Amino acid sequence: MTDKSRVLIFDTTLRDGEQSPGATMTHDEKLEIAMLLDEMGVDIIEAGFPIASEGDFEAVSDIAKASKNSVIAGLSRANYKDIDRCWEAVKHAAQPRIHTFIGTSPLHRGITNLDPEEMLTRIHDTVTHARNLCDNVQWSAMDAIRTERDYLCRVVECAIKAGATTINIPDTVGYTLPSESADIIAMLLEKVPGADEVVFATHCHNDLGMATANALAAVSAGARQIECTINGLGERAGNTALEEVVMALKVRKDLMPYQTGIDTTKIMHLSRRVAQVSGFPVQFNKAIVGKNAFLHESGIHQDGVLKNVETFEIMRPADIGITETNIAMGKHSGRAALRTKLRDLGFDLADNQLNDVFVRFKALADRKKEIYDDDLIALMTDSAANT
Ligand code: KIV
Numbered sequence: 001m002t003d004k005s006r007v008l009i010f011d012t013t014l015r016d017g018e019q020s021p022g023a024t025m026t027h028d029e030k031l032e033i034a035m036l037l038d039e040m041g042v043d044i045i046e047a048g049f050p051i052a053s054e055g056d057f058e059a060v061s062d063i064a065k066a067s068k069n070s071v072i073a074g075l076s077r078a079n080y081k082d083i084d085r086c087w088e089a090v091k092h093a094a095q096p097r098i099h100t101f102i103g104t105s106p107l108h109r110g111i112t113n114l115d116p117e118e119m120l121t122r123i124h125d126t127v128t129h130a131r132n133l134c135d136n137v138q139w140s141a142m143d144a145i146r147t148e149r150d151y152l153c154r155v156v157e158c159a160i161k162a163g164a165t166t167i168n169i170p171d172t173v174g175y176t177l178p179s180e181s182a183d184i185i186a187m188l189l190e191k192v193p194g195a196d197e198v199v200f201a202t203h204c205h206n207d208l209g210m211a212t213a214n215a216l217a218a219v220s221a222g223a224r225q226i227e228c229t230i231n232g233l234g235e236r237a238g239n240t241a242l243e244e245v246v247m248a249l250k251v252r253k254d255l256m257p258y259q260t261g262i263d264t265t266k267i268m269h270l271s272r273r274v275a276q277v278s279g280f281p282v283q284f285n286k287a288i289v290g291k292n293a294f295l296h297e298s299g300i301h302q303d304g305v306l307k308n309v310e311t312f313e314i315m316r317p318a319d320i321g322i323t324e325t326n327i328a329m330g331k332h333s334g335r336a337a338l339r340t341k342l343r344d345l346g347f348d349l350a351d352n353q354l355n356d357v358f359v360r361f362k363a364l365a366d367r368k369k370e371i372y373d374d375d376l377i378a379l380m381t382d383s384a385a386n387t
């Protein structure tokens with residue numbers, strides 16, 4: 001990749017996201033989400049784990065056949081059988097990628113029962129095998145953050161020499177902090193021969209609520225691929241949320257001068273579809289896509305945004321494809337917001353009429369948590385009947 005300011009977005013909603021307990025999606029739902037991701041401008045879609053099940057294999061191969069713009073990746077462990085199965089599924093894509101991984105930390109080496117030298121041989125052999133099948137090979141050092149730094153340099157060098165084109169440095173257990181996330185990428189870029197020939201990826205989990213911050217820190221240090229999911233879906237506390245990193249890069253270009261290829265106006269629709277098909281609702285106050293993310297309820301805030309939206313909004317709802325109003329009517333709302341809201345609903349009121357409706361609106365808001373458009377229309381209709 002020559003443009004050093006371009007950050008690739010690798011979406012793993014259909015693989016790591018689907019690993020959230022209970023988030024299983026049907027074949028057609030996966031295909032629909034993949035097509036939406038492809039249209040939105042996601043650079044790489046990780047469509048699944050082909051060896052995991054017949055269903056996963058079919059989904060990855062159908063997504064590979066249908067994709068138009070995105071690279072389609074499948075996941076495989078570090079063995080030939082997994083890699084071959086992965087290739088069988090992704091090979092139909094115009095731009096296929098084999099993604100292979102192995103746990104490199106002492107804890108994970110204990111599970112595979114490989115000593116450090118045996119692991120290097122395994123990495124060399126499996127990446128070479130993948131590269132003989134496909135030009136585009138991603139290699140991940142699972143639990144990279146808890147891997148000894150010297151050894152991490154050795155495994156990364158080995159994968160690069162064997163032909164990996166992307167090197168992923170996952171924070172598998174969501175343990176790192178932004179400073180460490182940046183240090184590790186900077187160290188690898190400085191110490192590993194051939195590091196400037198490959199793309200470094202960051203893959204963060206959210207166990208400490210740091211996934212977005214850690215991913216952005218890695219980008220500041222030189223990573224050029226962010227692995228993420230819609231709504232932050234994923235194992236345990238989830239993965240880096242696509243909408244958060246993409247909007248952070250858009251809003252804070254002054255501090256982070258990098259671009260993605262994402263059409264951000266498609267974010268809200270995707271978020272809602274992923275919530276529906278996965279059965280995982282989005283929390284109300286979730287950054288960017290939560291129901292309340294652009295709503296203003298207090299009178300002071302409503303008055304501010306009505307006069308100058310930038311007083312309390314750092315991005316526009318339309319930037320992520322929200323077309324609804326940003327005024328939430330409730331007991332904290334003021335007169336100015338009520339007037340604007342009623343005008344939107346087709347009621348243009350003189351001051352004395354507004355005063356009257358405002359009193360009754362406040363009485364209603366004291367009884368009811370949320371005031372919907374229909375409530376306001378009913379209020380107006382009652383007031384017309386009473387005059
Ligand atoms: O979190 C992780 O380490 C992963 C790898 C399989 C890339 O999801």
Ligand code: ZN
Nearest residue numbers: 016170172203
């Ligand atoms: Zn993961």
